[in-house]
Amino acid sequence: MLSRQRITFIGAGAMAEAIISGLLADNRVSGEQITVVNKNNDERLDHLEKNYGIKTSKDKKRAVADSDLLILAMKPKDVDEALESIQPHIREHHVIFSVLAGTTTDDIARLVDVDCPVVRVMANTSAKVAASASAISGGRHASAKDIDLAAELFSAIGTITVVPEEKMNSVTGVSGSGPAYFYYLLEGLQTAAVEAGLSEEESKALLIQTMEGAAKRWSQSSESLRSLYEEVMSPGGTTEAAFSVLQKHTVQEHLTTGTKAAIDRSISLGQPKKQV
Ligand SMILES: NC(=O)C1=CN([C@@H]2O[C@H](COP(=O)(O)OP(=O)(O)OC[C@H]3O[C@@H](n4cnc5c(N)ncnc54)[C@H](O)[C@@H]3O)[C@@H](O)[C@H]2O)C=CC1
Numbered sequence: 001m002l003s004r005q006r007i008t009f010i011g012a013g014a015m016a017e018a019i020i021s022g023l024l025a026d027n028r029v030s031g032e033q034i035t036v037v038n039k040n041n042d043e044r045l046d047h048l049e050k051n052y053g054i055k056t057s058k059d060k061k062r063a064v065a066d067s068d069l070l071i072l073a074m075k076p077k078d079v080d081e082a083l084e085s086i087q088p089h090i091r092e093h094h095v096i097f098s099v100l101a102g103t104t105t106d107d108i109a110r111l112v113d114v115d116c117p118v119v120r121v122m123a124n125t126s127a128k129v130a131a132s133a134s135a136i137s138g139g140r141h142a143s144a145k146d147i148d149l150a151a152e153l154f155s156a157i158g159t160i161t162v163v164p165e166e167k168m169n170s171v172t173g174v175s176g177s178g179p180a181y182f183y184y185l186l187e188g189l190q191t192a193a194v195e196a197g198l199s200e201e202e203s204k205a206l207l208i209q210t211m212e213g214a215a216k217r218w219s220q221s222s223e224s225l226r227s228l229y230e231e232v233m234s235p236g237g238t239t240e241a242a243f244s245v246l247q248k249h250t251v252q253e254h255l256t257t258g259t260k261a262a263i264d265r266s267i268s269l270g271q272p273k274k275q276v
């Protein structure tokens, strides 16, 4: 199915690039099938064309008319303007995938005159190395075939979980934003490593394997996370010393609160459009 789709990305930013990069690496889609349009940043279009061998266009109308699948990849605040500019060229044969945080499939359907299917997807930037944790929900007009197409496309760039749309804001705060939380924590660990005499290279190698090993261990275990970290702690040992500081500063509670703030933001990003 995917091999016959003409795909147009509306928006040429970080997320579009991550998805394009992952898709091409998987070879299920060729550069010929992909066209990217943007608002006004020609440098981004040149960058994508040169680095990925995809097509770019300054003629949005043509790029939309000549496509089967539209992938909306602009910021949520720009979706109204973006869809207004292309909506006369959207036909019923089009399938729309949206990767926008907060924005619901109904928000998008309201901005399009025809009843084409809309599928909401929350991927993350690990798509760039085919390791996104992506979730998919179908809107009102989306059929099982449309969900299958989204699953086929996004499974080329990582794992897929199909969820009802009411869970999408939670997914966004957890796995959409998730890579940033891990990078932030790792930055703290790397600072300690370097200040204690390890080189950046040494600490990177050690931390990557530590993170991958912990993820693998959790994925293969039925134990709770608490029992997994307690397994690391020897009484009076190094981990306990670290935890006494982390717990004093309620680091875990702050992580929970921060993630809830991301979920709340995803909810509020959808709200202004709901009032239209
Ligand atoms: N960056 C991330 O980790 C993730 C982002 N997302 C979602 O992906 C979407 C894009 O995010 P980023 O790529 O980070 O943003 P970005 O700012 O890097 O890219 C957005 C692109 O949309 C273009 N654009 C704006 N208005 C337009 C219009 N009217 N017509 C055509 N193009 C237009 C901009 O020129 C820009 O190239 C957002 O809605 C975000 O919620 C979802 C998951 C993860």
Ligand SMILES: O=C(O)[C@@H]1CCC=N1
Pocket: 101, 172, 176, 177
């Ligand atoms: O920060 C954001 O709004 C986007 C959505 C999920 C990750 N990045």
